[in-house]
Amino acid sequence: MTQFVALPPGLSAAEFERALGELRGLLGTDRVVAVADRLRPYQKMMIPAPDEAHVPSGVVMAESVTEVQGILAICNRYRIPLWPTSTGRNFGYGTSSPATRGQLILDLRRMNRILEVDAELGTALVEPGVTYQQLHDYLSERDIPLWLDFPGPGPIVSPLGNTLERGGGNTPYGDHFAHACGMEVVLADGRVLRTGMGSIPNTTSWQVFKYGYGPYLDGIFTQSNFGVVTKLGLWLMPAPPGHRTVLVQFDAEAQLPAAVDTMRRLQLQRVITNVGVMATAVMALSTFKTRAELYDGPGPVPQPVIDAAARDSGIATWNMTFTLYGTPAQIAPNLAIVTEAFEAVGGRVNPDFHDGSQVNELSLASFGILNWVGGGGLAWFAPVSPARGSDAARQAKLARRILGAHGFDYLAAPTLNGRDLHHLIALVYNRNDADEKQRANRCFEQLVHEFAQHGYGLYRVGIDYMDKLAGIYGSVNRDVNRAIKQALDPNGILAPGKSGIHP
Ligand code: ADP
Numbered sequence: 001m002t003q004f005v006a007l008p009p010g011l012s013a014a015e016f017e018r019a020l021g022e023l024r025g026l027l028g029t030d031r032v033v034a035v036a037d038r039l040r041p042y043q044k045m046m047i048p049a050p051d052e053a054h055v056p057s058g059v060v061m062a063e064s065v066t067e068v069q070g071i072l073a074i075c076n077r078y079r080i081p082l083w084p085t086s087t088g089r090n091f092g093y094g095t096s097s098p099a100t101r102g103q104l105i106l107d108l109r110r111m112n113r114i115l116e117v118d119a120e121l122g123t124a125l126v127e128p129g130v131t132y133q134q135l136h137d138y139l140s141e142r143d144i145p146l147w148l149d150f151p152g153p154g155p156i157v158s159p160l161g162n163t164l165e166r167g168g169g170n171t172p173y174g175d176h177f178a179h180a181c182g183m184e185v186v187l188a189d190g191r192v193l194r195t196g197m198g199s200i201p202n203t204t205s206w207q208v209f210k211y212g213y214g215p216y217l218d219g220i221f222t223q224s225n226f227g228v229v230t231k232l233g234l235w236l237m238p239a240p241p242g243h244r245t246v247l248v249q250f251d252a253e254a255q256l257p258a259a260v261d262t263m264r265r266l267q268l269q270r271v272i273t274n275v276g277v278m279a280t281a282v283m284a285l286s287t288f289k290t291r292a293e294l295y296d297g298p299g300p301v302p303q304p305v306i307d308a309a310a311r312d313s314g315i316a317t318w319n320m321t322f323t324l325y326g327t328p329a330q331i332a333p334n335l336a337i338v339t340e341a342f343e344a345v346g347g348r349v350n351p352d353f354h355d356g357s358q359v360n361e362l363s364l365a366s367f368g369i370l371n372w373v374g375g376g377g378l379a380w381f382a383p384v385s386p387a388r389g390s391d392a393a394r395q396a397k398l399a400r401r402i403l404g405a406h407g408f409d410y411l412a413a414p415t416l417n418g419r420d421l422h423h424l425i426a427l428v429y430n431r432n433d434a435d436e437k438q439r440a441n442r443c444f445e446q447l448v449h450e451f452a453q454h455g456y457g458l459y460r461v462g463i464d465y466m467d468k469l470a471g472i473y474g475s476v477n478r479d480v481n482r483a484i485k486q487a488l489d490p491n492g493i494l495a496p497g498k499s500g501i502h503p
Helices: 013-027 036-042 065-078 132-141 159-164 253-268 281-286 303-312 328-344 365-371 389-405 434-453 466-473 475-488
Strands: 058-061 082-085 104-107 114-118 123-126 180-186 192-194 228-235 243-250 276-280 318-325 348-353 376-381 384-386 412-417 420-430
Touching: 013 058, 013 065, 036 058, 065 082, 065 104, 065 180, 065 228, 114 132, 159 228, 243 253, 243 328, 253 276, 253 318, 253 328, 253 389, 253 412, 276 281, 281 303, 281 365, 281 412, 318 328, 328 348, 365 376, 365 420, 376 434, 384 389, 389 412, 389 420, 389 434, 420 434, 434 466, 466 475
Parallel strands: 058 104, 082 104
Antiparallel strands: 114 123, 123 228, 180 192, 180 228, 243 318, 243 348, 276 318, 276 412, 376 420, 384 420, 412 420
């Protein structure tokens, strides 16, 4: 009998062995994994959580909807919790590890068909395992003039997985869930739901009109554990005739509020149509320098050291980028408007900047951030606030103080999108150093706690903080989620603990 790395809760080794036997009958031996060696690639959690709390019991790999249904049937019978992943990256939020120990990972990477691209309408229908790179190649090989919007690790992650987490990118289609249209969901009992117009026989409009008829259900299948999403419709941006990426730099910390207020106004007027990303000096430096190159003492890198390194590299205290899209005739007046607006609040405007993420160029450059300290630790802390200068300044002050107190740098990119601001902060640390890992965890805890005291919640969180964050959102929220959970998954087999939702 196999020595299991973890067992599903409540199952004996013999029962689990029997269940695996049935799963092998369905999928073949190769696509059912429970040995330690082959599970290791699924255990590369970057967050500062205890590894043993998130060990999976195994992995099953499905290649079709029918197989997903078969797996669900077996897991229902044995009460085995199943943690679905698409490409399983989810970097800085738990990678492919489950929220609780002993869940069986449902790896959907092999379901990677691009089912449809409509060049005229700018729509696509994809399976979970499709990566942004794959879709990008598909479009460029066929000369289809549509752009993608992708998150930092773009090439190797999936539009479906990222959209289900309500991730974001940097073009005008940066709110991924807002640009998704139509889902296919396998429910825990094996029934297949197509949302929106997808339930009309011979539907013509699944990828063009989101709402269908009756309650709009798509939202309940994001950041949740109510079903396994096997298809997702996407809206893709027509390649614009031209674009110009603008960098606006602010030298003083105190200029942050004016920069944010100006950006919000320009976005609400639709002069700027994509996000405004405000990189801190350390964030900008981390893309090409390591911490050790600047400083080898304990604690956060001292401000004078950061300032000197930044000055040498043409980096300011706040470095804001955005892009103007359109014909040269459209861009020219908009550039004049934004230049005047940002110069009026002391910004230095460079209209010839380059940022691939704003213009459909996939790259792995965002991983540079991990080299800042080395050792592979990363937890994203992503509080939301109104896009108001006063809130941004308050958050910056709070974050800098808490990170500094635990010895970490303020690697942040507050990202503005009209009315809201996601104050994205990368807590990078050396995961091989037990003390540093513990400090990172304590730091994260304090960040969550103090931001909540100021009325700021997170838009997404790692698997180790899901219960705590759900707790902050309160008991009515929790009860409603649990009622839906009980109705759709009475045995509680789908991803227990996801977003703090338990059976
Ligand atoms: P990516 O690789 O694109 O970063 P993941 O595949 O890691 O995204 O998915 C992120 C999270 O979304 C997973 O941890 C899981 O909770 C959820 N998820 C991913 N794919 C599915 C799916 N097809 N159905 C239901 N939930 C999913």
